[in-house]
Amino acid sequence: MKSLDQFINQYKPLVESRLKSAIAELEAPKALKDSMLYSLEAGGKRIRPLLLFATLEAFKCKPEIGLDAAAAIEMVHTYSLIHDDLPSMDDDDLRRGKPTNHKIYGEATAILAGDALLTHSFKMIGNISPETASADTKLVLINKLSEASGAEGMVGGQVADMEGEGKQLSLKELEYIHINKTGRLLTYSVLAGAELAEASEQVKDKLQVFAYHIGLAFQIRDDILDLEGTVEQIGKPVGSDTDNDKSTYPSLLTLEGAKKALQNHIDHAKQELVTTNLNTSILEQITDLIGLRTS
Amino acid sequence: MKSLDQFINQYKPLVESRLKSAIAELEAPKALKDSMLYSLEAGGKRIRPLLLFATLEAFKCKPEIGLDAAAAIEMVHTYSLIHDDLPSMDDDDLRRGKPTNHKIYGEATAILAGDALLTHSFKMIGNISPETASADTKLVLINKLSEASGAEGMVGGQVADMEGEGKQLSLKELEYIHINKTGRLLTYSVLAGAELAEASEQVKDKLQVFAYHIGLAFQIRDDILDLEGTVEQIGKPVGSDTDNDKSTYPSLLTLEGAKKALQNHIDHAKQELVTTNLNTSILEQITDLIGLRTS
Numbered sequence: 001m002k003s004l005d006q007f008i009n010q011y012k013p014l015v016e017s018r019l020k021s022a023i024a025e026l027e028a029p030k031a032l033k034d035s036m037l038y039s040l041e042a043g044g045k046r047i048r049p050l051l052l053f054a055t056l057e058a059f060k061c062k063p064e065i066g067l068d069a070a071a072a073i074e075m076v077h078t079y080s081l082i083h084d085d086l087p088s089m090d091d092d093d094l095r096r097g098k099p100t101n102h103k104i105y106g107e108a109t110a111i112l113a114g115d116a117l118l119t120h121s122f123k124m125i126g127n128i129s130p131e132t133a134s135a136d137t138k139l140v141l142i143n144k145l146s147e148a149s150g151a152e153g154m155v156g157g158q159v160a161d162m163e164g165e166g167k168q169l170s171l172k173e174l175e176y177i178h179i180n181k182t183g184r185l186l187t188y189s190v191l192a193g194a195e196l197a198e199a200s201e202q203v204k205d206k207l208q209v210f211a212y213h214i215g216l217a218f219q220i221r222d223d224i225l226d227l228e229g230t231v232e233q234i235g236k237p238v239g240s241d242t243d244n245d246k247s248t249y250p251s252l253l254t255l256e257g258a259k260k261a262l263q264n265h266i267d268h269a270k271q272e273l274v275t276t277n278l279n280t281s282i283l284e285q286i287t288d289l290i291g292l293r294t295s
Numbered sequence: 296m297k298s299l300d301q302f303i304n305q306y307k308p309l310v311e312s313r314l315k316s317a318i319a320e321l322e323a324p325k326a327l328k329d330s331m332l333y334s335l336e337a338g339g340k341r342i343r344p345l346l347l348f349a350t351l352e353a354f355k356c357k358p359e360i361g362l363d364a365a366a367a368i369e370m371v372h373t374y375s376l377i378h379d380d381l382p383s384m385d386d387d388d389l390r391r392g393k394p395t396n397h398k399i400y401g402e403a404t405a406i407l408a409g410d411a412l413l414t415h416s417f418k419m420i421g422n423i424s425p426e427t428a429s430a431d432t433k434l435v436l437i438n439k440l441s442e443a444s445g446a447e448g449m450v451g452g453q454v455a456d457m458e459g460e461g462k463q464l465s466l467k468e469l470e471y472i473h474i475n476k477t478g479r480l481l482t483y484s485v486l487a488g489a490e491l492a493e494a495s496e497q498v499k500d501k502l503q504v505f506a507y508h509i510g511l512a513f514q515i516r517d518d519i520l521d522l523e524g525t526v527e528q529i530g531k532p533v534g535s536d537t538d539n540d541k542s543t544y545p546s547l548l549t550l551e552g553a554k555k556a557l558q559n560h561i562d563h564a565k566q567e568l569v570t571t572n573l574n575t576s577i578l579e580q581i582t583d584l585i586g587l588r589t590s
Contacts, residue, residue, distance in 0.1 A: 028446035032454040036446065083410065088402035107383035108457055111406065112450050115378065118410065119445035122417045126438040135430035142437060143421040150414035151323035151331065155407050159327040162403055 002057075004285035008050060011063055015049040016041070018071045022124065028116070035105040035113035039078045043096050045293070047218075047286070048073045048189040054286055055193025055207065058278040065132045069141060069192050072124035076149050077185060079117040082110050084158065121145065133196055140195055148188035157181030161246075169247035175216065182222075183215025206276045210283075213269035218290050220262040223248040227255065229294065266291040297352075299580035303345060306358055310344040311336070313366045317419065323411070330400040330408035334373045338391050340588070342513075342581070343368045343484040349581055350488025350502065353573040360427045364436060364487050367419035371444050372480060374412040377405050379453065416440065428491055435490055443483035452476030456541075464542035470511065477517075478510025501571045505578070508564035513585050515557040518543040522550065524589065561586040 019040045023033050049070035053063035085092040085100040086107060092100050102110035125141050133141070147153055157180025164177060190211040194204045227239060227250055249258035269287050273280045314335045318328050344365035348358035380387040380395040381402060387395050397405035420436050428436070442448055452475025459472060485506040489499045522534060522545055544553040564582050568575045 026446045028451040029454040029458065031458065032446055032451060079410075083406055086403075086406065088406065108381075109454065111378055111381065111383065112454055115374075115410075115413065116446040116450045118413060119441050119450065123438050123441035123445070126434050126441065135434055138434060139421050139430055143418050146414050146418035146421065150418070151321045151327055151411040155411045155414065156323040156327060159324045159404065159407055163324065163326065 002282065004282060004289065007054065007057070007282050007285075011050060011053045012046050014064070014067060015046055015053075015070045015074060018067050019074060022071055022075075022120070026120075031105065031109055032113060032116060035101060035109045036117055038104060039082050039095075039101045039113065040074070040117075042078075042098055046074060047290070048077055048185060050286060051186065051189040051211075051214075051283075052193045054282040055190050056197055057282050058276070058280045059193075059197035059199065060279055061197045066193055066196055068124050068128050069196065070189075072121040072145065073185065073189050073192065075117040075121040075124065076145065076154075079114040079121075080149070080154055080158070080185075082114040082117070086110065089158075089162070118149075137195055137198075141192055144188060144191065144195075148184040153180050153184035154182075157184070164247060166245045167247070169252070171252055174247050174249070174252060178216060178219040179212070182219050183212065186215040186218060187211035203276055203278070206272055210269050210272040210276075213265040213272065214287055214290050217262055217265035217269065217287075220249045220258055220265065221290060221293060223250055224255065224258055224262065225294070262291060297577065299577060299584065302349065302352070302577050302580075306345060306348045307341050309359070309362060310341055310348075310365045310369060313362050314369060317366055317370075317415070321415075326400065326404055327408060327411060330396060330404045331412055333399060334377050334390075334396045334408065335369070335412075337373075337393055341369060342585070343372055343480060345581060346481065346484040346506075346509075346578075347488045349577040350485050351492055352577050353571070353575045354489075354492035354494065355574055356492045361488055361491055363419050363423045364491065365484075367416040367440065368480065368484055368487065370412040370416040370419065371440065371449075374409040374416075375444070375449055375453070375480075377409040377412070381405065384453075384457070413444075432490055432493075436487055439483060439486065439490075443479040448475050448479035449477075452479070459542060461540045462542070464547070466547055469542055469544070469547060473511060473514040474507070477514050478507065481510040481513060482506035498571055498573070501567055505564050505567040505571075508560040508567065509582055509585050512557055512560035512564065512582075515544045515553055515560065516585060516588060518545055519550065519553055519557065520589070557586060 020037065023037045023040065026033055026036075049066075052066045052070045052073065056063045056066050081095060082101045084090050085095055086102055093103055094100065100110075101113060105113065122142055122145070125138055125145065128138055128141075149155065157177050160173075160177045161181055164173060169177075187208060190207050191204060194207050199207070226248065249261060252258075253261055266287055270284055273283055273287070315332065318332045318335065321328055344361075347361045347365045347368065351358045351361050376390060377396045379385050380390055381397055388398055389395065395405075396408060400408065417437055417440070420433055420440065423433055423436075444450065452472050455468075455472045456476055459468060464472075482503060485502050486499060489502050494502070521543065544556060547553075548556055561582055565579055568578055568582070
């Protein structure tokens, strides 16, 4: 059985190199390309690409066929980080321990680098080779990427998050935010793999439930890390959610309650995986990683 | 022969109503939808949708088949205006005589409304009905929209424009900026019509030359208006380019020289149209409108 470490060592460099080449290919002003690449190269776990690759592995497809879709998803994720960090949004100076994009390139270029990454992501999918995906499959991938990341998904979640600041939210309101702000793009990563593998509707439904649970687990773990992690682990000041007066799982459920909810979502995710009868060993290990991650 | 006025009266309300319904259909936070709709409804000539409709008319196709693509283009154009107006970019308080988006909704929501409009535009095209466009045609439309509006097009032009501020640009540098910042999306509007009409490569090439000239004519007229227009006509302070120390066609060519260059591009555009042997009466009238427009 392949270990998660082996899997990560194989596929993380692959998507990172694809991201780099995609930017290098662009005929565009140097400052813009530099700014786009700076944030793409700022590191991170590449959890979304890995989820896509691991889903393909579950279907015994070559993970490589998901390379361009994985790069597209990472572009969308990266654009969202650049815009979230802006002075008018979270006003963060550090991201993964490095200066945020606007701190290096200025606010205007940072906004435009985000815009350009988002715009290019759709072409990355549109250009997937016809041997890998039919035109109809590519259109499904494009439509679902737009839904997952736009007003009805990630951007909507970010607006709801801003509206919730300084307010005492209900668990339902908090879940709406996280399902959209974080969960939708994680779910998309799994479902994009399923689309490329030509999964049945029934299996896609199961994978959607799986992804729903890991999406929430991811966010709960994030909230717990904000309280229990070190600056080195999380790359930003500890306790910044509390300082920003944000509702979090620990603030609503207590720290113990949040840990219990996290374990519940991890358990549900893994139970759902078993029912797919796929080759899910890597997906299971990623699920454990999400529950235990320290950065 | 149909007059341009009749054409505008028929198709401008159509695209405006489609934009409105597209936003109404979204399940998203109210503040986000309001902010998106505010800028979509801020008026304007809808020159891009009209170019697309007029191109379809030139092929004797029903302009209505271009409705969703036209709405998508207007969304991209509107997102670019919202982001351009931001304090870190042009810092404009007024747009078409009305407060800019961030003046009403705040900077964070304005950025996100722009992001959401851009994101949704790709789904608008992805969802064009299969009777109107094949999956392959839709992918061409998506890829070309990404190219025209991203790092290699509009966003790249905007970065070059910012880099050029306070510098004496050459005519070549100024043209690079405008071909990308304004021209590419105008050209796309024409070519999207040609794609939907299943035009031959030869005719598409001719229409691309036509669109290149009207794109530059559009920008030169803009620069002239900035000097000769009234606040009421242009919806912003007269002479703001000069105040912002921007290179313009009149500053490089003199006002007389700019007017001559404008007429040259209009003439070339119309000459190219004639060679297509299409039903180009509305496109010709739009070309004249671009040369003479006062707002």
